[in-house]
Amino acid sequence: MAGRPDLFDAVVMADERFHEEGYQEGYADGSGLGLEEGRQLGTAQGARIGSEIGCYRGFACTWRCLLDSGAPEKDSRKRKVLEALMELIQIFPYDDPTYDKLHEDLDRIRGKFRQLCSLLNVQPDFKVGVEGSGLSF
Structure with a gap:
């Protein structure tokens, strides 16, 4: 009897099995769905951040052109802040989602x-919506 499985044991242990x-x-199904949901959320958040920074860059480029056509001595502080903004935008790590100071740099x-x-x-009034993003004044 040592080699034969116990029928009562199989019935009793069925619930646990x-x-x-x-x-x-x-767990396997949830892991797959979690990865897909995380990918979708990351894509949406990345698009939102990219759109926001793109609006800032467009704003800065426009004002750079406007300030270049004006009197340089009057707008030196504006130019300094504008150049600092352009530098921050330029060094922002667009293609490194694991960058640990991403939110600090964005702030x-x-x-x-x-x-x-x-x-x-x-x-300014920066809006990100379903139909797209925009910066209005």
Whole structure:
């Protein structure tokens, strides 16, 4: 009798066996869905950040052209802040999603943008929506 499986043991342990099999199947399915959901969220967040920085860059490039056509001695502080903003945008790590100071650098860019808007006496309204993003004044 030592070589034969016990029928009562198989019946009694069926609940535990099915529970373990269900857990393993659910874990595998959940892991796959979690990766896909994470990929979608990362893509959406990356697009939102890229759109925001793109608007800041377009704003800065436009104001650089406008300030270049004006009197240089009057706008030296504006130019200095504008160049600092352009430098922050230029060194931003667009293609490194694992960069650990991404949010700190983004906050620095936002702060410099607000400072520039204050110096230029411009009231921006940056919006990211379903239909796209935009910067209005």
